[in-house]
Amino acid sequence: MSKTKRLMELIVAVNRKRQFTVKELAREFGVSPRTILRDLQELSELGVPLYSEVGPHGGYRILKERLLPPIAFTEQEAVAVFFAVQALRHYSSLPFETETSTALNKFYNFVPEDVRDRIDQMRDRVDFVTPVRKTQSPHLSVLLDAAVRQNVLLIDYESRRQRMKREVQPIGIYTRNGLWYCPAYCFLHKCFRLFRCDRIHSVDPSASKPLDLRQVHLGNKELFRPKEDCVYVFAELTEEGVERCEVEPWPVPRLHVRSDGTGWLEGDIAKKDIPFFASFFVGLGKEATVQQPKELRSAIRHLLSELTIRYAD
Numbered sequence: 001m002s003k004t005k006r007l008m009e010l011i012v013a014v015n016r017k018r019q020f021t022v023k024e025l026a027r028e029f030g031v032s033p034r035t036i037l038r039d040l041q042e043l044s045e046l047g048v049p050l051y052s053e054v055g056p057h058g059g060y061r062i063l064k065e066r067l068l069p070p071i072a073f074t075e076q077e078a079v080a081v082f083f084a085v086q087a088l089r090h091y092s093s094l095p096f097e098t099e100t101s102t103a104l105n106k107f108y109n110f111v112p113e114d115v116r117d118r119i120d121q122m123r124d125r126v127d128f129v130t131p132v133r134k135t136q137s138p139h140l141s142v143l144l145d146a147a148v149r150q151n152v153l154l155i156d157y158e159s160r161r162q163r164m165k166r167e168v169q170p171i172g173i174y175t176r177n178g179l180w181y182c183p184a185y186c187f188l189h190k191c192f193r194l195f196r197c198d199r200i201h202s203v204d205p206s207a208s209k210p211l212d213l214r215q216v217h218l219g220n221k222e223l224f225r226p227k228e229d230c231v232y233v234f235a236e237l238t239e240e241g242v243e244r245c246e247v248e249p250w251p252v253p254r255l256h257v258r259s260d261g262t263g264w265l266e267g268d269i270a271k272k273d274i275p276f277f278a279s280f281f282v283g284l285g286k287e288a289t290v291q292q293p294k295e296l297r298s299a300i301r302h303l304l305s306e307l308t309i310r311y312a313d
Contacts, residue, residue, distance in 0.1 A: 003039075006029060006031070006039065007039060007042065007043065009029070010025070010029070010039055010040075010043060011043065011048060013025065013028065014043070014048065014050070014060070019059060019060070020059055020060055021059035021060070022036050022037055022040070022059070022060070024059075025040075040060065075115055075118075078107075078111050078115055079115065079118065079119060079122070081107065082104070082107055082108065082111075082119055083119075083122070083126055085100055085103060085104045085107070086104065086123075086128075087128035088100055090128070090129070090130040090132065090178075091130060091175065091178065092132070092133050092134070092135070092136055092137075092178075093136050093137035093138065093140055093180060093197075093198075094140065095140035095141045095143075095144045095173065096141060130177075130178050131177050131178035132178065133178040133179060133198075135179070135198035136198060137179075137180045137197035137198045137200070139155075139197065139200050139202075139203045140173055140180060140197060142203045143170045143173050143182050143184075143197065143200075143203070144170075144172070144173050146169070146170045147170040147171055147172045147173070147182075150169070150210045150211075150212075150213060150214065151169070151205065151206075151210060152167055152168070152169050152187070152205075152206040152207075152208045152209075152210050153167070153168055153169070153170065153203050153204065153205065153206055154166075154167055154203070154204045154205070154206045155167075155168055155195070155200050155201075155202065155203050155204075156200065156201040156202040156203075157195060157199055157200055157201070158199045158201060159199065163201075166186060166187070166188045167186075167187040167188065167206050167208050168182075168184035168185060168186050168187065168193075168195065169184055169185040169187070169210055169211055169213060170182050170183070170184040171183050171184060171185070171192075171213055171216045171217060171218070172217060172218040173197065174218055179196060179197075179198065180196070180197035180198065181194055181195065181196055181197060182194070182195045182196075182197050182200075183195075183218070185211060185213065187208065229270065229271045229272075230268040230269060230270055230271065231268065231269060231271055231274070231292075231293040231295060231296070232266070232267070232268055232292055232293060233253045233265065233266060233267060233268070233269050233277065233290070233292060233293065233296060234264065234265070234266045234290075234291045234292045235253070235264060235265045235266075235281065235288050235289060235290045235291065236262075236264050236288065236289045236291065237255075237262060237263045237264055237265065237284075237287060237288050238262055238286070238287045238288075239260070239261035239262050240287045241262075241263075241284055241287030241288045242255070242257055242261060242262060242263040244284060244287065245263075245265060245284075252267035252268060252269060253265040253266050253267035253268075253269060254266060254267045265288075271295065274295055274296050274299050275299060277296060277299075278296060278299035278300045278302075278303050279303065281296075281300055282300055282303055282304060282307075
């Protein structure tokens, strides 16, 4: 085996093992311990974060920040990966903000010059527009890590009504219109709630026992909506109304589209959300007609009356 091939396979091996001894690697690669020591020294000089431990149970281990083995990209793949990361640049907060910037710089600086020229030419011709938000969400990485590890957090949260501390178990984070949201199980209300991440002032670990939420994720979170006092909503939509509702990510009411482009919204919503949906349907104007429930139609009429008074000459 050539030295270059051995070094590449050695990178894969140390990433896989995390902890190992020189003798183990020597047996695996069929070379002397002295050769492995020289190879490990070269890997360290190349930036592989190796740490040696002395003693009877010592050896080598790789630090937390592991390096991935080399990956070969085609030119098209390289451009696609660059712009996939570039699409995040408009967000004021990211769960991996520093890593995104360093990864983009590494990628850009190490691609061939002609690919770099092509990326430069495309930068001003491709964009992924996201609303610019002044709010910051500095705890995204902690929330995401807690969702993956099934941890309970104590958060200082400020809602529209009050600010208080509560224990939550996140199931993930997602972004919509430039804002970040975290669906989580709230131990105070004993149900799933949706939290706006920019309203979380602090996050601390909690000693509370976590629930088994491994089967709960962003793809099925609508199945875990709290059992609330609900009403059934049905609204007819014009073709333009359908297009405007398609950008809304609510699990309910659910959007249905007919073959002619028109459609309807239907589903159960919590009664406490009626004022929100009244404002939403007023914003749709003539593109939507709410047929049910009576409470929502009444809230729409009340809102329109207030607007009429406000804009009366």
